[in-house]
């Protein structure tokens with residue numbers, strides 16, 4: 001595929017004219033605002049996801065769409081564009097080795113600390129529709145049913161407001177909830193609910209605070225985190241942006257704090273103060 005500047009891209013259905021200049025303008029905006037890299041190989045994906053936006057808002061061309069996202073009044077559409085370009089795939093207890101790691105390594109000393117009156121903070125950064133923070137909450141509640149009476153909180157953030165709304169709503173289809181291992185269902189799901197949807201239990205919901213947050217922007221949180229989950233998020237970023245995120249996570253973790261990342265991500269431990277201690281599980285080294 002060539003990428004001449006104002007040349008029309010031969011997209012599959014061709015409903016809307018789309019040029020390489022328009023593709024590049026969109027890719028630059030998405031990279032600048034969210035860190036996500038859209039290479040030319042993603043051109044058909046960009047076209048098909050944005051063709052839906054064009055239809056939804058009644059625009060007739062990508063030229064009009066680019067004008068809209070460039071304009072002062074285009075804030076909402078810029079946000080919709082970022083949301084359209086993010087991949088939100090997730091599920092309960094995804095990459096189950098991390099929940100074993102919580103159970104065997106990370107949680108026991110933190111639970112003791114909380115019982116002594118200490119503060120425990122966990123961050124699910126890029127939490128999508130909430131399955132990841134709920135899986136963390138359920139793992140904790142199974143070990144510490146009285147977790148809510150202690151100073152323990154899970155912060156769950158994502159750039160996409162629609163995902164945050166879904167996490168707060170806490171309703172999932174039966175097939176999504178099927179990924180929750182049997183042993184966590186009694187403590188993790190509301191009882192006596194019939195119909196096609198389940199809801200996570202009130203105690204699980206009360207442990208989590210959902211908030212919108214762009215990892216590329218400023219982070220308003222004060223205080224350190226004991227554990228940070230950032231899984232399958234930075235895989236879409238360029239290396240420099242990934243490095244910046246690892247550096248900022250290191251600043252927010254105490255010595256020995258835990259950082260859990262996705263199966264295809266890795267941290268260069270010669271560049272960052274982390275040590276790989278288990279499968280895609282890192283701990284912050286002392287200086």
Ligand SMILES: C[S@@+](CC[C@H](N)C(=O)[O-])C[C@H]1O[C@@H](n2cnc3c(N)ncnc32)[C@H](O)[C@@H]1O
Pocket residue numbers: 033034035036086087088089090091094125126127128129132157158159160163213214215216230231232233262
């Ligand atoms: C593939 S999901 C991963 C969800 C979960 N962590 C997991 O592993 O199952 C990636 C999430 O990262 C979010 N995301 C992408 N860019 C982001 C950014 N710049 N700041 C915050 N979240 C971002 C997306 O909205 C999406 O929900």
